[in-house]
Amino acid sequence: MSRYETNVLLYRLKKDAAFRDRFRADPRQALAGADLSDEEREAFVRWDARKLNDLGGLLHLLISIPGLGSH
């Protein structure tokens, strides 16, 4: 499990609009160089926020990514 990498990516999705656009267009490609487990990668690709939270993704990031965050 790469909790640090998960949260760095969530933070980047929150703050970096260009990265966010690339992720929306092709999540698997946007995450190609990321050091994630298969489980984490799939949770990102499916945008399964609860799964990401269970895997250590920080709540305040998960709920605040423009266009993806939800309460």
Add this chain to the structure above:
Amino acid sequence: MGRIVYAAAMSHVLYPDYYGQNVGPHGRRMVEELIAVVREMGRSLTAAAPDALVVIADDHLNVFSFDAIPALCVRVGRSVNRMIQDDAIEFDRALDGLPERYPVHEDLATSILERGVQAGFDFAASWSAPLDHAFLSPVSTLYGDRPVPPLVPFWVNCFVTPQPTAKRCFEAGRHIARVVADGPWTVAVIATGGLSHFPELSLARIGQSDPVFDRRIVKLMETGDHDAMTALTAKELHESGSHELLNWLVLLGAVSPARARVRFYGEMGRVDLAALEWDVA
């Protein structure tokens, strides 16, 4: 000799649309009642005419990146900007239309920082961190169109390692009180956030608060039982969703042994709301 002339703590999402959208009419009404009370409190604060306003609040992984996360951080410099964020989430839409820049009380901020380090507090300093809703939603509600005094923003890291302990936060507040007492300024202190919400920081538990815990905490502050407050554990704060009480603990240290007066208390379900004042004059 300086003194603290006003002290209060309050929830910090003072934005009816957020609650209307996420809780419904009941949530909207409750926060509108809280906002009316905070505006009244702002008249007392304005009448106290502080030279500086210390605002103790937390970062929502919004300001500090994973490059470094300070446990306790003093904002220094001469001014501080409002956070501007494209596609801001609901929390931060409350900042739309507010001034883009606020003055910092440089001498008080630097004194808290430098004397703190001498006293054994490993405070971080920031010259550039902007302010999000945790600071400006309460400040703008308290002051309305009136001029805001120079600020001393003080961050407490509430959600990720390294969080300071409740006792450490209280001690940091005692330190702030000593700096104020030794200086020439009249100072107001507010802490923001809470009450319980987002238990265990679990997405699955959004929508739950812990009213039993909140009633207990408010009673402890009313009775001035600061030993019980400083004994709160990280586990208790995490399980109840009371992470932001760490901000309030800094304020308690600054005003101790004063007792709190409850100006507003409401159990919404998703988050319990409160506004308290301390008799410091």
